Amino acid sequence: MSINLDQALQTFIAEARELLEDMENSLLRLESDPEDAEIIGAIFRAAHTIKGSAGLFGLDQVVGFTHIVENVLDRVRDGNIPIESNLVALLLESCDHMAELVNVVADQGGQLDEAALGREHALRTRLQAYQGVQASHAAVVVEPEVETSGKGVEGADNWHLSLRFDREILKNGMDPISFFRYLATLGEIVSIITLPDAMPPASEMDPELCYLGFEINYKSDADKNTIAGVFDFVRENSSIRILRVGRDSGFFRQ
Amino acid sequence: MPIREETKNGVCHLAIEGEMTIYSATELKSELAPHLSEAQIEIDLSGVSEMDSAGLQLLILAKREAMKDDRVLHLSGHSQAVLEVLDICNMAAYFGDPVIISSHA
Numbered sequence: 111m112s113i114n115l116d117q118a119l120q121t122f123i124a125e126a127r128e129l130l131e132d133m134e135n136s137l138l139r140l141e142s143d144p145e146d147a148e149i150i151g152a153i154f155r156a157a158h159t160i161k162g163s164a165g166l167f168g169l170d171q172v173v174g175f176t177h178i179v180e181n182v183l184d185r186v187r188d189g190n191i192p193i194e195s196n197l198v199a200l201l202l203e204s205c206d207h208m209a210e211l212v213n214v215v216a217d218q219g220g221q222l223d224e225a226a227l228g229r230e231h232a233l234r235t236r237l238q239a240y241q242g243v244q245a246s247h248a249a250v251v252v253e254p255e256v257e258t259s260g261k262g263v264e265g266a267d268n269w270h271l272s273l274r275f276d277r278e279i280l281k282n283g284m285d286p287i288s289f290f291r292y293l294a295t296l297g298e299i300v301s302i303i304t305l306p307d308a309m310p311p312a313s314e315m316d317p318e319l320c321y322l323g324f325e326i327n328y329k330s331d332a333d334k335n336t337i338a339g340v341f342d343f344v345r346e347n348s349s350i351r352i353l354r355v356g357r358d359s360g361f362f363r364q
Numbered sequence: 365m366p367i368r369e370e371t372k373n374g375v376c377h378l379a380i381e382g383e384m385t386i387y388s389a390t391e392l393k394s395e396l397a398p399h400l401s402e403a404q405i406e407i408d409l410s411g412v413s414e415m416d417s418a419g420l421q422l423l424i425l426a427k428r429e430a431m432k433d434d435r436v437l438h439l440s441g442h443s444q445a446v447l448e449v450l451d452i453c454n455m456a457a458y459f460g461d462p463v464i465i466s467s468h469a
Contacts, residue, residue: 280386285416290452304453306424312400315425317389320417322424324453 118283119216122163122343126212129156134205137198144193153201154183160208162339164216165292166284171222172211175230179204182240191240200236207233266297268355269337271326274308276347277319284344286320292340297330327355367395376402381411384419384446392422400429403436410441415449427459 164172430437
């Protein structure tokens with residue numbers, strides 16, 4: 111058996127460091143070009159990917175802090191918060207803190223020391239001020255993601271997830287079942303159908319490949335990006351389709 | 365040898381010990397394979413400490429092979445680890461065996 115237990119986590123750590131570096135470079139570019147939607151989008155996606163992948167490894171501290179950063183970036187992206195130098199400075203400091211979280215929590219398996227926790231607290235307070243800016247305009251902000259189809263859905267939306275993972279997923283140290291456990295933390299798995307049809311005859315079946323497909327009826331008030339983000343780490347060679355039941359005209363293909 | 369085998373009254377009893385995961389899947393499959401053509405099989409899962417999709421797949425494979433030829437395969441003694449996976453993947457009905465407790469019933 112050639113699987114390294116830590117392989118997937120190491121991949122995450124390397125990927126997260128790269129994304130944080132990209133984020134930092136993009137933030138610096140924003141100072142001179144604050145309106146560039148492409149840069150803003152790239153920064154948002156980097157934070158979003160880090161949060162999603164960290165969630166798969168149960169790195170709650172990374173998820174918790176990155177979630178707040180992502181939230182502010184989402185509002186920047188939607189044009190609800192203007193880019194100005196104070197905000198860029200705050201986001202750069204937040205990047206540094208995320209890098210520290212990745213080093214300490216993900217890489218060393220440790221806990222933040224008191225000084226780092228103090229820095230995080232101060233950053234959270236400053237970030238929340240930007241969330242407040244948006245809240246004061248909430249009355250005029252249209253949030254299409256939470257509109258319902260008038261079919262009696264209350265609060266949470268219904269989703270259909272159709273998942274065919276990369277055959278090699280298990281060898282890469284990931285387990286589809288761990289995705290379901292994570293999905294259950296973002297909403298409710300109403301029903302799930304496991305499809306074994308793709309499994310070849312016993313003599314040809316390779317026990318280290320994943321042949322199972324899954325159709326899931328899911329209820330969550332998370333938006334499509336958040337749900338899709340759960341699968342960011344396995345998108346390659348997988349077919350991940352996420353459909354809002356009763357609202358989408360067709361399957362959303364990643 | 366994670367599988368113990370014993371034949372009693374024409375029923376092939378297999379007991380799987382330890383983890384049923386990607387780490388043991390190859391060994392488990394090669395140990396299960398010679399028994400998959402038995403007329404009556406009972407797999408005791410009380411000693412299964414951990415299970416992932418690879419482990420679930422092997423149970424599905426065994427069941428499917430049996431059903432294909434109208435042979436009998438039962439699972440018994442499901443450990444907590446097995447119950448949790450059958451529950452998450454909604455596969456208890458596929459195997460059709462009595463399950464004592466469900467993790468969120």
